[in-house]
Amino acid sequence: MTTRSELFRKPHRPDIQNCVEALLEGHLVAFPTETVYGLGGNASDPLPVTRIFETKGRPADHPLIVHLAEASHCGMWGRDIRDYAWQLATAFWPGAMTLIVSAAQDVNALVTGGQDTVGLRVPSHPIAQELLALFVEQGGYGVAAPSANRFGRVSPTSAQAVRSELGSYLKSGDLVIDGGDCEIGLESTIIDCTGDLPAIARPGAITHDMIRDVTGLNPVPFQQKIRVSGGLPSHYAPRAKVYLEGRPQPGDGFIAMSSHPTPRGVMRLLDAADPSHYARDLYGALRKADDLGLNTVFALPPEGGGIAVAIRDRLSRASAAQ
Ligand code: TXA
Ligand code: MG
DSSP: OOOTTOOEESOOHHHHHHHHHHHHTTOOEEEOOSSSOEEEEETTOHHHHHHHHHHHTOOTTSOOEEEOSSGGGGGGTEESOOHHHHHHHHHHOSSSEEEEEEEOTTSOHHHHTTSSEEEEEOOOOHHHHHHHHHHHHTTOOOEEOOBSSOTTBOOOSSHHHHHHHHTTTOOTTOEEEEOOSOSSOSOOEEEEOSSSSOEEEEOOSSOHHHHHHHHSOOOEEOOTTSOOGGGSSSOSBOSSEEESSSOOOTTOEEEEETTSOOOTTOEEEEEESSHHHHHHHHHHHHHHHHHTTOSEEEEOOOOSSTHHHHHHHHHHHHHTOO
16 A cells, blocks of 8 residues: 555556545645656645645746646636647647646636736646546646746656655655656747747747647747746756856766767766757756766757757756856
């Protein structure tokens, strides 16, 4: 019998059932998605939502993404959803995409950060899917979940990383589901769907061209009329200082594609054959730099489109940290 406080591996239905009960009782449940781990709470209950902010140390005016079991539940959270948003939902959900739409009237201001919009996502990870489906089956509507890290820090891509980020902030009754390493490793693409044209607020695995191909619309630059904490110049940062230019010195950490040889005396933290491996392993590499107590990390981001755009976005924010 799995206990509430236990970190468990290979969850099966009764374990997920435990998690659903915990959510409905107002506890927090960290769970895997295909992008990063989320710190989940019942989005309809102000108490767990407040605890999410406390646990992360996140400012209250930064909105949360509501995770849904399926696209047809969007109507419970959003209103006046545009046709192109439905096209995106049909094409890319379940998946690594968050849509920002006008919020339905009764959505709690704690979730929206007091804005009139709400972020919605249907993740594809089988554990997330099962958790959300059971949650709805038992009376829930949606699970608010930011990345399960302290505010401004590197998102966790393993249950172990969740523990090291939040272990001392979680309370009795909270749970962490171990679903292994996240497949994508970078947070979802956030698309603002409140305007006539889609706008990419945060790049991710669903790319500009994919959005254009599905909607026939060219995504426009995102106007920062809404708050996106991942949109802050400094975010996704390890304790080590991250440099994207210059020369690594002996003893520094080094992150690059396999095609770049390891400079003499530096500690190789990532050795990716292609950009998707780079994305998958990047946050683990930044975490490793901190575990090793490195002061400095040099990262050479991959070039080109696709997921490389998101990698460059995250690394430039990581390097902007003081
Ligand atoms: O991949 C992901 O998106 C992960 C997994 C757990 O789903 N979640 C995630 O959540 O990265 P979070 O809170 O760490 O980042 C979501 C970003 C935040 O910067 C937040 O400000 C923004 O989305 N956001 C959420 N709702 C919004 C809204 N209504 N308007 C503007 N920005 C919003
Ligand atoms: Mg985050």
